[in-house]
Amino acid sequence: MGKKLQFTELDQYLFGQGTNYDIYRKLGAHPDTQNRKKGVYFAVWAPNAQAVSVVGEFNEWDTEKNPMKKVGPIGVYETFVPGAKIGQLYKFYITGAHGEELYKADPYANAAEMRPGTASRITDITNYKWKDDTWMKNRENFDPDTSAMSIYEVHPGSWMKHPQTAEDEDGFYSYRELAPKLAQYVKKMGYTHVELMGIAEHPFDGSWGYQVTGYYAPTSRYGTPQDFKYLVDYLHRQKIGIILDWVPAHFPKDAHGLANFDGTAVYEHADPRQGEHPDWGTKIYNYGRPEVKNFLIANALYWVEECHVDGLRVDAVASMLYLDYGKKDGEWIANKYGGNKNLEAIEFFKHLNTVVLGRNHGTVMIAEESTAWPMVTGKAEDDGLGFSLKWNMGWMNDFLEYMKLDPYFRKFNHNKMTFSMTYAYSEKYVLVLSHDEVVHLKCSMLEKMPGELDDKFKNLKAGYTFMFGHPGKKLLFMGQDFGQLREWSEARELDWYLLGEENHQKLQQYVSDLLHIYRKYPALYGADNDPSAFEWINANDGDRSIFSFVRKSPTGRNNILIVCNFTPVARPDYRVGVPKKKQYKLIMDEQGLLPKGKVFKAEKKNCDNREFSFAYPLEAYGVGVFTY
Structure with missing residues (x-):
């Protein structure tokens, strides 16, 4: 031979x-x-x-x-x-x-x-026998613009752990052990996708996988590449999509890694003003070098084509787009036009997204981009970056600022909850409450809420209801759906024992109800990018801190009306204006799903500048989700 x-x-x-x-x-x-x-x-x-x-x-x-x-x-x-x-x-x-x-x-x-x-x-990546043909075939027709996407963000090493022993001091679940447990939880709750953090090989647990040394190697913490493929395969057979965090923005300086690879700058820029992040102590890729671009684009294709993942969430996009990101004067070099845009990184994104999405219909490329850079999800041929979706960091910041407030002060900050609708259609968005919001003394989602413990749970339910009604795909980090009390730490598992307490059980069930309603009604996802499919009923009820709005279904059937009360004051005689003289069926309130539903008939009574309205009792921190 x-x-x-x-x-x-x-x-x-x-x-x-x-x-x-x-x-x-x-x-x-x-x-x-x-x-x-x-x-x-x-x-x-x-x-x-x-x-x-x-x-x-x-x-x-x-x-x-x-x-x-x-x-x-x-x-x-x-x-x-x-x-x-x-x-x-x-x-x-x-x-x-x-x-x-x-x-x-x-x-x-x-x-x-x-x-x-x-x-x-040494390993052999060619010998895995896939069993997810049905999923892969159906995936080609998946359209993120018109499909439900509710993402469960998971750090595998700390989602659940074995009891730590002398032989097994990490207590990690292997990819194969994780597969059935994770699939069971995700299906029970009603998420559509899992987003995994820290899969590419990395030396330091505390980096959560954001400082990668082995771009083509699923981390050995949880097993082999075949084991990782088994996890993807298993989730696919349970009809669950899988997205990976992907980090093309920078890499660590570890001696065994990419830095100074042959004694010279191979993967990074030689000039530290272009090749180093002073804040992060990491190296920046040279996006102008064809072989480096090839390394990264082929890596994205490796995860999508070789490992069958359904999309990549691209970390720290802003740090790539701006030459002066996190840098002081004198620490960066302007582009050839004298500006701060990284022209090579822009070209890289267009190339990357065109190739990955062009070769793999139905996959998604999601940008974690924290600035107002235009056209992140615009088509590359129209001078956009070509991403499928973008994390909505503006919404997240405003939402959390509002939710942290004592209810008395919310009336002075009413616009924090309405402002996002002024730019909701400038990009295709994912609303995110990610791991970044529950670390570094930022408190867990539940602990951010004001008031006594009971009030915290009520606030969070109202907040999640508002989030699931707002246009955009959804992402929740693990633990937020049952009210984790402590901040997240990569070193320990989630506090699953809290589910022994009624409050936490009820919150978990409530989030599951929201997830199931979200998937059941196309009004909540089918026209996320269509401005005519969202309408405020009352965006100005600041004095009572109540928001009401409708989401319209692409077919016109089963439209949704949502009302959220963000104060502890009950409104037994609350009246809401409605678009039409129809029957409005209450399918969910602050207690959760109502299997039978309760019907309210609109009558000809002026309210919220509308001809028709109906009255119903709105509880303290109450919500109403109606179909019509």
């Missing part, structure tokens, strides 16, 4: 263009048979190295046994090691541009050693 795997001239050409989208099938470590010998093919890009060899358990880490040969001008080195086996650890030993001796983990490795070890591990 002749050579099977090699880095061909075509590979080199495409890599130099930044368009070798399957490059992870060549670079890295891949089991192969060459000249009738079984072994492993290794390839690495180290353009300015003087020499490269591969060291590992197959050669006693001897730097001279397996030198690699440079192929072509682009700086890729390759070799075949007969007898190297799946499961063995390895690194690249690089003699750097200035004679440095560097031991580097494989940037394209598909598995890594469990931290604190830093070596890469």
Whole structure:
């Protein structure tokens, strides 16, 4: 048999263009048979190295046994090691541009050693037998613009843990153990998608996975790449979508990682004013370099095409778009027009989103972007960035500021809850209450609420009802749906024991009711981007801190009217104006779902500047969800 795997001239050409989208099938470590010998093919890009060899358990880490040969001008080195086996650890030993001796983990490795070890591990990603054909076929027709999306954000290492023992001091659930437990919970609650944090390999638990060293390796904390695929496969068979956090904004300076890879700046900019984040102590990618863009875009495709994930939530987009992000004068370099926009990052996003979404219909690319940058979800050909959705950080900040207030002061801040509707259609949004809001002394969602414990629960229910009625997809971080009391910590599991208490049980059931109503009624999701499908009934009732609005269904059937009272004052004679002289059926109140529902007939009585209205008793912190 002749050579099977090699880095061909075509590979080199495409890599130099930044368009070798399957490059992870060549670079890295891949089991192969060459000249009738079984072994492993290794390839690495180290353009300015003087020499490269591969060291590992197959050669006693001897730097001279397996030198690699440079192929072509682009700086890729390759070799075949007969007898190297799946499961063995390895690194690249690089003699750097200035004679440095560097031991580097494989940037394209598909598995890594469990931290604190830093070596890469040989594995075979081609041998998983998928069983999610139905999901993958249906996914092609998924349209985020008109579909329900309620996302459960999960940090797998702290969602649930085994009791910690001397042998198992982390107590992590494996991907395979997590699969049925997570699927069961998500289905019971009614979420449509899970968003997983910290899946790509990272050295430090406390970074929550936002400082990545192994972009192509599902973290070994919870098992192998096959185990990770099993988790995705299992969720798909339970009709649950899966989104991953993805971090193309920066990378850590760890000695075994991408920084200074061959003794020179390979993945990052050489000038620290372009290549470093002073606040984060991390390196910034050089988005103008084709091979670097290729590394990242192929990585997005690896997760979506090789691992079947349904979308990526792209972290820290703003830090990529602005050259002066988190920097003082003198710490950054302007673009060629003298401005602060990172033109190369803009081009990168357009390229990334066009390729990922163009090749994988029905997947989503979600931007975590915290500024008013225009057209984040606009089409690339119209000079947008091409994302499917954008996190609505403005809504989140205003909503939390309002909810934290003593109810007496809410009347002076009424516009915090209405302002988001002035820009609700400028982008395609996800309303988020994410992990970022319940760490670093920000308090858990329940503890942010004012008043005694009972009041906290009532406030939170009213707040969640408002959120689920507001246009935009939904995201809740784990623990928020049952009223976690403590702030989140990656080091311990959620306080599931709280579900032994009635208040927490009732909140969990209430959120589940909201999730099920949200999915049942297209009025709440089918026209999120259509301004004519939302209408305030009364946006100005600041004195009573009551909000009322309607969401219209794309078909005109089963429209929804929502009323939320954000004070502890009951309004037994509350009257609400309505669009039509119809019957309005109360399907949910502050106690939860009403299986039978209660019908109110609109009468010809002027209210809220409308001809028709009906009266019903609105409780303290009460809500009403009606269909008509």
